[in-house]
Amino acid sequence: xxxxxSFSYPPLESPKGTAFLSQNRQFQWTNTGNVxxxxxxxxxxxxxxxxxxxxxxxxxxxNKLTYQQWIAQLIKTKPDLVVIETKTPVIKRHWxxxxxxxQKSLEIRNWDLVVVLMGDHVTALPQESIDNCKVDYVLVxxxxxxxxxxxxxxxxxxxxxxxxxxxxxxPINLNILPIIDRKLTQWQLYAxxxxxxxxxxxxYIMSGRDCWWGxxxxxxxxxxxxxxxxxxxxxxxxxxxxxxxxxNFGVKEVFDDSxxxxxGKWLNDLCNELIRRRLNKKVVLGCNMRFGxxxxxxxxxxxxxxxxFILYGxxxxxxxxxxxxxxxxxxxxxxxxxxxxxxxxxxxxxxVMIGYPHESLxxxxxxxxxxxxxxxxxxxxxxQATIMIPYPGTPLYxxxxxxxxxxxKNWDDYDMRQSIIKSPIPPQKQQELVQNxxxxxxxxxxxxxxxxxxxxxxDIQHLLNYAxxxxxxxxxxx
Ligand code: SF4
Numbered sequence: 001x002x003x004x005x006s007f008s009y010p011p012l013e014s015p016k017g018t019a020f021l022s023q024n025r026q027f028q029w030t031n032t033g034n035v036x037x038x039x040x041x042x043x044x045x046x047x048x049x050x051x052x053x054x055x056x057x058x059x060x061x062x063n064k065l066t067y068q069q070w071i072a073q074l075i076k077t078k079p080d081l082v083v084i085e086t087k088t089p090v091i092k093r094h095w096x097x098x099x100x101x102x103q104k105s106l107e108i109r110n111w112d113l114v115v116v117l118m119g120d121h122v123t124a125l126p127q128e129s130i131d132n133c134k135v136d137y138v139l140v141x142x143x144x145x146x147x148x149x150x151x152x153x154x155x156x157x158x159x160x161x162x163x164x165x166x167x168x169x170x171p172i173n174l175n176i177l178p179i180i181d182r183k184l185t186q187w188q189l190y191a192x193x194x195x196x197x198x199x200x201x202x203x204y205i206m207s208g209r210d211c212w213w214g215x216x217x218x219x220x221x222x223x224x225x226x227x228x229x230x231x232x233x234x235x236x237x238x239x240x241x242x243x244x245x246x247x248n249f250g251v252k253e254v255f256d257d258s259x260x261x262x263x264g265k266w267l268n269d270l271c272n273e274l275i276r277r278r279l280n281k282k283v284v285l286g287c288n289m290r291f292g293x294x295x296x297x298x299x300x301x302x303x304x305x306x307x308x309f310i311l312y313g314x315x316x317x318x319x320x321x322x323x324x325x326x327x328x329x330x331x332x333x334x335x336x337x338x339x340x341x342x343x344x345x346x347x348x349x350x351x352v353m354i355g356y357p358h359e360s361l362x363x364x365x366x367x368x369x370x371x372x373x374x375x376x377x378x379x380x381x382x383x384q385a386t387i388m389i390p391y392p393g394t395p396l397y398x399x400x401x402x403x404x405x406x407x408x409k410n411w412d413d414y415d416m417r418q419s420i421i422k423s424p425i426p427p428q429k430q431q432e433l434v435q436n437x438x439x440x441x442x443x444x445x446x447x448x449x450x451x452x453x454x455x456x457x458x459d460i461q462h463l464l465n466y467a468x469x470x471x472x473x474x475x476x477x478x
Contacts, residue, residue: 002114002152004054006079007041007185010097011060011067012090016417019061019090023204023257025221026386027087028416035062037190037204039180039257041085044145046181048152054079055184062189075104081155083116083148087220088391089415091121095133102134114155118144120223121411124393126165140167142209142224145177174209174233179244187249195382196286196309198347198462199252205241207270208232211259213290216315217325218353221259223393232262235269239277246283253284255309261287263294271305280306287311292333296340303344310341311349317370318363321356325396334370338379347381350374355388355419355430357405364425364433371437378449385437387430389414390421 012019016029022038038059049055056077060070074082082101086094098115105113118139122129126138139147151166182203191201211219214227233241238256245251261267274280286309294302302310312334316322319331334350341348352371354364374380390397390406391414400406405421413420419427454460 002053002080002155004056004077004079004081005045005048005148005152006056006058006074006077006082007038007045008056008058008074008082008084009038009061010084010094011065011070012093013067016415021061021087021090022059022085024087025219025259026389026391026416027089027414029089032195033193034195035190035193036257037185037187038085039204039206040142040144040209041083042180042182042185043177044083044148045185046178047145047149049181049184050178051149053152057185058082059186059189062186071101071104074101075108078108078111078113080112081114081116081152083118083144085144086117086119086121088121088411089413091129091411092132095129095135098133098135116148116151118147120220120391120393123223124391124397130164135164137161137164137166140165142221143168143172146170146172172231174231175237177233177237179237179240180205182245182249191251194255196255196311197253198308198458199284201249201251202253202255203245203249203251204255204257205238205245206257207238208258208260208262211288212262213260213328215326215328216313217395217399218388218390219259220391220394223391225259232258232266235266235273238270239273239279242274242279242283242285243277246279251283253286253308255286257288259288260290260293263298267294267298268301271301271307274305280304284308288313291329291337294337294340296343299340299346300344303346307346309347309349312337312351314350314352314367314371314374316353316356316359316363317367318359321359321363324356324358334374335379338374342379348379349382349384350380351384351386353386353388354433355421355423355425357400357403357421357423360424361429364430368433368437375438378453383437385434387416387419387434388421389416389419 009022014029017031020028020030020034023036045055045057056079084094105111114136116137117129117135122138123140126140129135129138137151141147147168150169154160187203191203209231210221210225211227212230214222214230242254245254283306285307288311291312314334315327317331322329338348352367371383375383390400400421407420419430
């Protein structure tokens with residue numbers, strides 16, 4: 001009988017840095033110290049607590065516990081069920097940890113531990129984990145809240161599925177979920193160390209699961225949430241989440257981490273409601289958006305409603321590549337959108353990737369040059385370049401496998417430190433390109449321009465924090 005549940009992120013120690021795992025579409029070992037609030041596990045914890053279960057929020061990574069401290073704590077609390085969110089580069093470590101904690105529970109009297117794994121990797125390859133460790137159940141799909149709720153109901157009614165792979169049985173309605181219990185889920189652990197916040201404390205929400213486009217062939221969360229099954233909370237539910245953060249916890253910046261924020265009437269209603277309730281005077285907002293998705297009028301309304309930070313995936317400056325990864329955007333959308341966004345005072349962040357299967361050095365350089373042009377001409381406030389990794393479950397992974405492009409199937413290597421596919425650009429050169437993203441950009445003229453643009457103490461702190469994290473990030477790719 002399951003009465004107590006631990007939402008666990010066991011410590012993952014590595015000389016490469018700290019595991020940047022929760023709420024992250026692309027896993028990295030990072031030296032930046034960034035942590036992200038795991039929104040869907042937080043919904044699951046809040047839902048199950050409301051149903052009478054005892055919940056342990058056990059993020060040992062964010063709490064900086066050693067493995068020994070974590071094990072000792074787990075033995076002390078003896079939860080009936082431990083659920084672990086995993087990703088490709090750490091799946092093998094999680095198998096080892098699961099075997100160790102299952103063994104411990106056998107050695108300790110009256111501790112009949114059930115272990116559940118969830119995440120994009122196990123959604124793509126559920127049987128692999130069953131074959132490689134003593135996990136009891138593997139959840140397939142990203143609605144961890146509904147999945148866990150259904151699974152535990154079955155376990156407790158004696159109808160636990162014989163097959164250890166568990167998929168959603170019933171249709172879902174996000175609006176029946178409670179407002180997240182931020183105290184239970186230790187929101188303050190994630191409130192400061194995150195470059196998406198200029199104003200702190202900050203926190204995350206997720207109005208949509210996950211992206212209404214949801215078809216880019218490299219995007220790891222399309223494995224969890226294919227775009228054709230996009231769901232969103234009502235505007236009313238989203239407003240309640242924001243009000244809870246503002247009025248009960250004093251949060252000053254909220255980042256909505258839907259893969260792409262819902263648009264159209266939903267966004268219009270959200271903005272008007274933020275203005276009507278004067279939330280725009282109390283909190284600033286951030287979100288992920290697609291180029292070409294919104295008009296000048298909509299960006300103006302977002303600015304008025306309190307939005308500050310908008311994150312875009314430019315991915316590549318080459319139309320052939322955008323078509324190849326099914327981005328469904330034209331390269332011209334980027335500059336047009338960024339001009340609109342900047343004209344109303346929003347602060348865009350742009351990400352690019354290199355290392356696509358057929359992209360030459362010339363094409364990758366074109367992407368990096370466009371990113372530099374954007375940054376230098378103040379069309380984006382921050383930039384990021386990464387090496388493209390095809391994760392299991394994505395159409396791009398299937399393509400690479402079919403065309404014999406994968407250099408390795410050692411999942412440990414899928415950590416964005418180096419390319420894992422055959423590409424016209426050697427892996428080391430790709431790392432060098434990423435490290436040199438800002439080469440030629442940080443000139444004295446540029447620095448003076450940035451200093452002139454400072455308007456407040458928050459601007460100075462944010463700029464310094466960003467520069468500090470950027471230097472740390474270089475270490476991630478070294
Ligand atoms: S637009 Fe972004 S979130 Fe949506 S599928 Fe593409 S990469 Fe993923």
